Amino acid sequence: MEKEMVTDGLKKNRIQVSNSKKSLFFYVNLSKRFLQEYNEVELSGLGMAISTVVSIAEILKNNGFAIEKKIKTLTIDMRDDPEARPLPKAKIEITLGKSAHFDELMAAEEDQKGSEEGDEQN
Incomplete structure (x- = not known):
């Protein structure tokens, strides 16, 4: 049985994606760090x-960093205030796991970053 990493009722390895707050690649890079730390x-x-969640997952899968483990879609009731009528809102949860080549790809990415920084200093 898989253990979930839960602290104060929240999963440590969950990223709640917003459409407006951060760029797509912020979430891609954050996801890589979570994969490194939590697998x-x-x-x-x-x-x-x-659509942003799906794009992040596809980028990670297509570049060989992750494998898809689970996709869950649901509808939840949202309220702006407790007196308001609930509004149904679509939700998606995609669970990704580390690919077999994850560590090699991350090492190659780090090497590339290091050589680019060296080029900038020259």
Whole structure:
């Protein structure tokens, strides 16, 4: 049985993706760090952020960093205030695991960053 990393009721390896707050590649890089630390990352998004979640997952999979473990779609009720009528909102959760080549790809990426920084100093 897999153990979930939970602290204060929140999964440590969950990234809640927003459409407006951060760039796509911020989430891609954050996901790589979560994969490094936890071997698994759960991407979660509501409404318009769903396409961003899917894009992040596809970038990680297509570049060989991650494998898809689980996709869950659901509808949750959202309220702006407790008195308001609930509004149904679509939600997606995609769980990704480290690929077999993850560590090699991360090492190659670090080498590339190091050589680019060396080029800038010359």
